Amino acid sequence: SQKIEQNSEALNIQEGKTATLTCNYTNYSPAYLQWYRQDPGRGPVFLLLIRENEKEKRKERLKVTFDTTLKQSLFHITASQPADSATYLCAPSTGRRALTFGSGTRLQVQP
């Protein structure tokens, strides 16, 4: 069955450093992958989408890579700030409308 793995342990980093979050998937070949941010008590908010034919996508301080050979996506936040503290969810998808989300990784940026 399809499986999505994100590091369940919280990631703690110092302000100004680069945060790197990992999303691994098995048993399917997604055509694209989305990353969402979720703050406590709120719904997920879309951040970035990357397609299988794109190796890298950037948006301001955010960068996403998509390695279909390794079946992995990396999500980077450069020059991290305490305001970046949140849970980040990945959603690799095969093209159907419905999304399957990973369990998310909680990021804590210390000032």
Place this chain on the structure above:
Amino acid sequence: DAGVIQSPRHEVTEMGQEVTLRCKPISGHDYLFWYRQTMMRGLELLIYFNNNVPIDDSGMPEDRFSAKMPNASFSTLKIQPSEPRDSAVYFCASSEGDKDVETQYFGPGTRLLVL
């Protein structure tokens, strides 16, 4: 636009009672999704609609759950009878429907506690 609107934001009920969650999608969006989030199972898709028609309800846990979308601006998720294991945060999301790949816009969620 105000975004996806959900009501109520919090609901506390007793086991056996009927619970109705409500959602108003973003105007013009053709797809509506209902998700459930728990610590144990994460964010799970329950059902989704396209142009008010249910497309995939394979995520609905059992017959106690039902969802309707009587028109483009309103959907309900009903649990009858409710059980303590239904306690979770229920999210509604919508997307436009005119692209091959789309992002979803989530509402603030309804936090349900069944005692």
